[in-house]
Amino acid sequence: MELKDNNAGTGRKRNYFVSRRIDRIFLELYKIYAFHVRFFKEVFVPPYEFKEVVRQCYEVGVRSLPLISLTGFIIGIVFTNQSRPSLSEFGATSWLPSLVSIAIVRALAPLVTAIIAAGRVGSAIGAELGSMRVTEQIDAMEVSATNPFNYLVVTRVLATTFMVPALMIYTVFVSLMGAYLNVNQNELTSFTTYITQVFEAISFLDIFSSIIKTFIFGFTIGMVGCYKGYYSSKGTEGVGKAANSSVVTAMFLVFIEELLSLQVINLFRAM
Amino acid sequence: MKKINPNINYDNKVIEIRGLKKAFDDFEVLKGVDLDLYQGENLVVLGRSGTGKSVLIKIISGLLTPDEGLVKVLGQEVDKLSTKGLEQLRLKVGFSFQNSALYDSMTVYENLEFPLIRNSKSLTKAERDQRIHFVLDGVGLLQAINQMPSELSGGQRKRIGIARTLILKPEIMLYDEPTAGLDPITCIEINALINDVQERFNTSSIIITHDLTCARAVGDRVVMLLDGQFQRQGTFEEVFNSDDERVKMFYDYNFVN
Numbered sequence: 001m002e003l004k005d006n007n008a009g010t011g012r013k014r015n016y017f018v019s020r021r022i023d024r025i026f027l028e029l030y031k032i033y034a035f036h037v038r039f040f041k042e043v044f045v046p047p048y049e050f051k052e053v054v055r056q057c058y059e060v061g062v063r064s065l066p067l068i069s070l071t072g073f074i075i076g077i078v079f080t081n082q083s084r085p086s087l088s089e090f091g092a093t094s095w096l097p098s099l100v101s102i103a104i105v106r107a108l109a110p111l112v113t114a115i116i117a118a119g120r121v122g123s124a125i126g127a128e129l130g131s132m133r134v135t136e137q138i139d140a141m142e143v144s145a146t147n148p149f150n151y152l153v154v155t156r157v158l159a160t161t162f163m164v165p166a167l168m169i170y171t172v173f174v175s176l177m178g179a180y181l182n183v184n185q186n187e188l189t190s191f192t193t194y195i196t197q198v199f200e201a202i203s204f205l206d207i208f209s210s211i212i213k214t215f216i217f218g219f220t221i222g223m224v225g226c227y228k229g230y231y232s233s234k235g236t237e238g239v240g241k242a243a244n245s246s247v248v249t250a251m252f253l254v255f256i257e258e259l260l261s262l263q264v265i266n267l268f269r270a271m
Numbered sequence: 272m273k274k275i276n277p278n279i280n281y282d283n284k285v286i287e288i289r290g291l292k293k294a295f296d297d298f299e300v301l302k303g304v305d306l307d308l309y310q311g312e313n314l315v316v317l318g319r320s321g322t323g324k325s326v327l328i329k330i331i332s333g334l335l336t337p338d339e340g341l342v343k344v345l346g347q348e349v350d351k352l353s354t355k356g357l358e359q360l361r362l363k364v365g366f367s368f369q370n371s372a373l374y375d376s377m378t379v380y381e382n383l384e385f386p387l388i389r390n391s392k393s394l395t396k397a398e399r400d401q402r403i404h405f406v407l408d409g410v411g412l413l414q415a416i417n418q419m420p421s422e423l424s425g426g427q428r429k430r431i432g433i434a435r436t437l438i439l440k441p442e443i444m445l446y447d448e449p450t451a452g453l454d455p456i457t458c459i460e461i462n463a464l465i466n467d468v469q470e471r472f473n474t475s476s477i478i479i480t481h482d483l484t485c486a487r488a489v490g491d492r493v494v495m496l497l498d499g500q501f502q503r504q505g506t507f508e509e510v511f512n513s514d515d516e517r518v519k520m521f522y523d524y525n526f527v528n
Binding site: 047132135136137139140141142143144145146147 | 329332333334358359361362364365366368369370372373374375385386389390435436439
């Protein structure tokens with residue numbers, strides 16, 4: 001109210017193309033577009049912050065290992081256990097390794113890895129950059145002639161883009177180990193038979209498409225976290241919002257991307 | 272009371288602002304500001320909170336863009352510079368933030384090394400170390416070199432913030448509320464440091480504040496921002512020798528009450 005009263009005498013009015021709300025939606029879309037363009041422009045331009053990229057890869061990759069290991073292993077066990085009754089109705093429990101490997105490689109491992117990365121890494125990036133924004137640390141970098149976008153955004157997005165696929169491959173491995181534990185205990189299948197069945201069931205396209213998919217998931221998680229944090233405002237409340245909306249938006253986009261990639265991969269399979 | 276710096280070069284304007292306007296949504300903060308900063312001068316910008324003092328120096332440093340008007344820093348129009356050009360200009364313009372804005376995940380040493388590594392690539396590690404030690408010594412905090420920002424007091428953080436801007440040897444210093452939130456003794460120390468920086472590093476400075484003790488201690492010239500425009504300017508006494516009720520209130524609150 002006070003702002004409007006102060007402005008009353010100035011005679012200045014802002015013009016909006018449609019309305020303030022719709023203008024803001026278009027402005028937001030433009031900001032997202034410009035953020036992406038800036039990333040692709042700056043990723044190839046020196047100075048390259050190799051040290052920071054390595055540090056971020058460690059943060060994203062190595063520090064996610066405990067959670068990924070536990071989740072992947074349990075998913076392998078649980079999925080195998082839950083699939084057994086249906087297969088045993090047809091006397092097809094010997095197909096368990098094939099079923100499990102297809103499910104893990106094609107869908108479970110990429111999705112679970114992406115969701116864990118969005119929750120653990122996306123929120124951390126959003127909160128860290130958000131906090132740096134509201135405490136003017138990003139401005140401080142800018143005024144000291146250092147490119148904060150290059151140092152903060154490019155490094156983090158590169159780290160998530162390359163580490164999420166690596167984590168996915170690791171998730172596949174631990175999930176298959178969890179599944180083997182269950183299969184071995186119940187069907188007494190040997191490790192060699194299990195591995196043979198696993199690799200017979202999956203094709204190059206399955207592995208290749210999952211890796212490509214997780215590159216996209218990783219890029220999305222990094223970009224969303226950085227965007228939300230980089231443009232956060234309104235003090236500590238804004239930091240919380242940035243962290244929260246980084247996770248929600250990244251997960252939403254990952255599921256949409258999963259759906260779209262499924263259609264594309266099916267097209268390739270049909271060829 | 273500060274003696275006016277005899278080394279001020281009134282023939283050389285390092286900052287020149289004409290008709291500067293800036294609004295946020297419907298709220299017009301700056302309504303046609305004119306300002307000159309001369310080489311070697313400490314200029315204090317006084318005004319109430321929310322009157323656009325910080326906006327003014329953020330426009331000078333290129334963090335915000337003006338809606339209208341001319342902003343020339345060291346002869347270059349800030350809003351017309353390319354990204355590279357702006358980066359080059361920023362090497363010559365130091366900005367000390369109100370809350371110091373130290374990188375909280377880095378030690379004091381790393382805070383100072385960060386801009387140096389990226390902007391003075393020809394320096395060896397030994398030369399970088401030497402410059403960091405020199406600047407830290409200058410602000411009297413050499414002993415804090417390996418501490419984290421969270422381990423420092425408010426006054427120490429301000430000093431390190433100033434040291435970080437000095438590390439690039441700027442020609443112009445912009446101080447945003449350098450004494451805000453500090454106890455009176457630390458304020459006196461910060462004021463002395465601002466004068467010391469002016470003498471030792473031969474900088475021209477704009478000091479944004481609403482602390483009249485600070486204004487009197489560091490300002491060669493004082494300007495007062497009221498209703499989005501500079502209403503009064505001159506020495507401290509000239510500015511406050513006024514019948515304007517708003518100016519009187521400002522003075523009375525600081526020195527009478």
